Amino acid sequence: MLGRGSMLVSSLFPLGVSGRRAGVLALLVWALVACRRAPEVSSDEVGEESSPAVLTIDAMDNEQHVLRGGFSVEAGVFRVELYEGSVLLGEALLEEGRWSIPWQPGVGSEFLEVVAYAMAGTEIRTRLDFQRLSFTEPEGLYAAEALLALPTEPDITTRYTLDGTAPGPSSPVYTTPLVLLNKRGQPAPLSLIPTNPDTSPETWRWKPPATPPVLATVVRLQRFSGETPVGPAEARTYLIGQGATSLPVLSLVTDAEHFFGHDQGIYVPGRMHDPSPEGTAGWGTGNYMQDGKEWERPVHVEWFEETGAPVFAQNAGVRIHGSGSAALPQKSLRLYAKEDYGPESFQADFFPGHPLRDFKRLLVRTSGQDQQNSKLKDCVLQGLLRETRLALQACRPTVVFLNGEYWGLHEVRERYDEYSLASHHGLxxxxxxxxxxxxxxxxxxxxxxxxxxxxxxxxxxxxxxxxxxxxxxxxxxxxxxxxxxxxxxxxxxxxxxxxxxxxxxxxxxxxxxxxxxxxxxxxxxxxxxxxxxxxxxxxxxxxxxxxxxxxxxxxxxxxxxxxxxxxxxxxxxxxxxxxxxxxxxxxxxxxxxxxxxxxxxxxxxxxxxxxxxxxxxxxxxxxxxxxxxxxxxxxxxxxxxxxxxxxx
Structure with a gap:
């Protein structure tokens, strides 16, 4: 709310007066009201600092081409203008401390400047410089605010999504570079989905996050000829305006239904819990207790080193891994490289000093039941045995993001199977x-x-x-x-x-x-x-x-x-x-x-x-x-x- 001064301005100039002239008139009216209602200021209050004025650019609706931001209500802002370079693009719509304005970046867009005019006669400015990214280049995970160019071809339509969903024939059509901003403060809906029943023992029952999770931007694209997909779906993950972690990052992207849908979601109690919730051995039942090909789901996998340097990106299959530990809130996963999805192996130097860099299957483990305690025992203790001839699972602590939402600490591990044993020993x-x-x-x-x-x-x-x-x-x-x-x-x-x-x-x-x-x-x-x-x-x-x-x-x-x-x-x-x-x-x-x-x-x-x-x-x-x-x-x-x- 802008107070009585703004209301008076609205009543005096309801129509036909806009721009700087309206601003001058508004300032005069505001000053008149302020003089009439100015409170006395005690000597103790003299010199006290007021709250700093705030003006932000914090969200972009790329489908509707609308840029949004916020401002301090107490600053008495009555107009916000958007400039691209030195060119005035227009005046923003104001509502309850928020502003919005239609905008599409052009080929030459380099920076934006937003100017807010306050009734006290002051101006508040903020500037946003864009990094330029290309989807087809192996960009790093960490980036400043950016304009992302997607690939285009003659007679081919490029469609995209930003919520992890696989693009379909009705998904948004790419026409201009996508604006990627820091997603701080935006919703993280997946993190609010319970991943075990509320009847689970309190010592390992799901709890909502204590603070909003860090959010990455996930861009998925699919090329179409008419309504027919052309080539495989692709995805890229970016952490915009975020500091680097001390660990590698694994980004997993899939339709939310594949993990959280009642019928087919592998990460929730779902339909397998409803008929017989008790189960055996005290762990209960759930979709997450199922295994086999029927419970494998498609996923896009990206791996980044600690620096954010990309290592690989490919489509794969994913299942829940583990038995009793699958009933805990955070679950271990098993990744499958298959021709059905793309490359037939994961090829990367996952484990420093390890003899192999070609894996058919990988575990993304949560430390099993130890996830509630030290969260490192299996990784550390197996590592003590590296100098023996025992078969061991290489281990790399890793941060995981799921559809752009921070999913916590995991360990990327080797999986014991015929592929890994044969590879290690040439069999x-x-x-x-x-x-x-x-x-x-x-x-x-x-x-x-x-x-x-x-x-x-x-x-x-x-x-x-x-x-x-x-x-x-x-x-x-x-x-x-x-x-x-x-x-x-x-x-x-x-x-x-x-x-x-x-x-x-x-x-x-x-x-x-x-x-x-x-x-x-x-x-x-x-x-x-x-x-x-x-x-x-x-x-x-x-x-x-x-x-x-x-x-x-x-x-x-x-x-x-x-x-x-x-x-x-x-x-x-x-x-x-x-x-x-x-x-x-x-x-x-x-x-x-x-x-x-x-x-x-x-x-x-x-x-x-x-x-x-x-x-x-x-x-x-x-x-x-x-x-x-x-x-x-x-x-x-x-x-x-x-x-x-x-x-x-």
């Missing part, structure tokens, strides 16, 4: 066999589960303290791999193992040359979110050796091998070596602290978005508990080795 992927649990088939043919079942049967029926019986088993498993794997799991005190999160693999028809292709079973390390759940004192070794509650198929091989004096000696010696080297406190704490330093700048924004961990202070408390455990664990394990196995 035929069609001969890679992966089993899980107590010997269930994950990858391969039905008969591929038989050799492992036969191995367990042999262990049950034979005394492995007899050298030839042990030799029979040693010919079928990589004993060194088995030892390293179990040493690590026992040191970590993993409470969600071995009756869960256990996989092992072999190459069918192995060669005579020792190595990954020799046909012996080897183990896969993953999902260490429950590591150290019982603290530094947990007797994980005693649990694995004696706990009768553990299902026999999960412990029969380890317990059988421990009857062999030779194996037992090798196991104890290797455990002590790892405690002195791999798990030396100074080494472990240095790795932990480096990751904490990497994540710390991003944690406040992540916590504001998801409300888990509960606060930055609680996150640091959790990290400190982990530090204390890591510092004490080697001493505890040495004592347990002596108590359980009589080692010196």
């Amino acid at each position: 035929n992927r069609k001969k890679v066999v992966i089993l899980e649990g107590d010997g269930l088939l994950d990858t391969g043919e039905a008969e591929d589960a038989i050799p492992y079942a036969e191995l367990l049967a042999y262990v049950r029926e034979h005394d492995l303290s007899v050298p030839e019986h042990f030799a029979h088993v040693e010919a079928r498993i990589d004993v060194e791999d088995f030892i390293d794997y179990h040493v690590a799991q026992l040191y970590f005190g993993n409470e969600d193992w071995p009756e869960n999160n256990i996989k092992f693999w072999r190459h069918r028809g192995g060669s005579a040359t020792p190595g990954a292709g020799d046909g012996r079973w080897r183990w896969l390390m993953y999902d260490l979110d429950a590591a150290f759940a019982r603290g530094a004192e947990a007797n994980s070794l005693g649990r694995l050796l004696r706990d009768e509650r553990m299902a026999e198929p999960f412990v029969v091989l380890f317990r059988g091998l421990m009857t062999s004096p030779g194996f037992r000696e090798r196991f104890v010696a290797r455990f002590h070596w790892h405690l002195d080297n791999t798990f030396a406190p100074e080494r472990v704490l240095a790795r932990l602290d480096a990751t904490v330093e990497l994540l710390a700048p991003e944690m406040p924004q992540h916590i504001a978005r998801w409300r888990y961990p509960e606060s930055e202070a609680s996150w640091r408390d959790e990290v400190q508990r982990l530090r204390d455990t890591l510092a004490r664990r080697p001493e505890v394990m040495r004592r347990l080795l002596q108590e359980e196995l009589g080692s010196p």
Whole structure:
């Protein structure tokens, strides 16, 4: 509202008076009213500063070609003009502290200037200089306010969207450069969609963001000949006027229905929750608990380095990843590179120092159940084992945006499958066999589960303290791999193992040359979110050796091998070596602290978005508990080795 002076101006000059003449008349009337109603000013009030006048350019409707902004109501603004260079484009429409004016950028547009005239006779100015971007060039993620040129061709119509939706025949037609401005203060509707039921336990129930999420601008385009699409849909993501993060950025773009629709959305409870909300194991039910091709959705993927430099952009498939953790508010994803969508692999240097840069599948992981606590355990602990021969998942902490909305901290990870194992070891992927649990088939043919079942049967029926019986088993498993794997799991005190999160693999028809292709079973390390759940004192070794509650198929091989004096000696010696080297406190704490330093700048924004961990202070408390455990664990394990196995 402009006050009585403005109302009086409106009544005196309702029609026919505009422009600067009206402004002069308005100033005279305003001054008259001000003189009549001017309050007395005490000596204490003299010199007090008034609120600074504000004038902004903050939104552009590219479809309707309308530029918008705001101004301080208390400044008594009665007219706002828009200039392009030195050319007056017109006078804006004013309403409740907002202004708007039709405008289309031209080929030569370089900057705009907005001038607001106040009734006190002052002018407020703001200027906007444009960066020029081209959709067809590999532009960076971070940009100043910009004019974006989309590609055009004769007899082809370019249509676009700015909300993540795939452009269709009725989407806006591109005619002039798109104006990209900072989206601060604009709605973030996806972040307000509950991602688990309101009946979920309060400790992991979805909560709305504490503050408005950071917003990126997502531009999707599709070329058309008439109503027929020409070529694939494309997308570009820009963070306009935003500071750089300390981490790489992954931008995912898809129709909102693919993630949040009741019937087909993979990120919500949806139709799979309605008939039987209880589910099993306390996690409930939901669309996010489904898997398989039926629950794969198309997505556009862009990857940017910390500097904002683009690495790749391509169409792909996406599914929810994980079991129980899928019921938590923030969910892990699995990306598929397929010919159905575009390139058949993701080709990039995702992981510094990693031997591979070609991946069929990638995980975008939220740290599983640890997302509410330290949010770094699995990534850090697997990283400690890089110098062993164990199969491990490379890890890169990453910030994710979904349809331009800040989606928080994730980890880009390798996924264990026939493609990754074959690539690492130069094997035929069609001969890679992966089993899980107590010997269930994950990858391969039905008969591929038989050799492992036969191995367990042999262990049950034979005394492995007899050298030839042990030799029979040693010919079928990589004993060194088995030892390293179990040493690590026992040191970590993993409470969600071995009756869960256990996989092992072999190459069918192995060669005579020792190595990954020799046909012996080897183990896969993953999902260490429950590591150290019982603290530094947990007797994980005693649990694995004696706990009768553990299902026999999960412990029969380890317990059988421990009857062999030779194996037992090798196991104890290797455990002590790892405690002195791999798990030396100074080494472990240095790795932990480096990751904490990497994540710390991003944690406040992540916590504001998801409300888990509960606060930055609680996150640091959790990290400190982990530090204390890591510092004490080697001493505890040495004592347990002596108590359980009589080692010196």
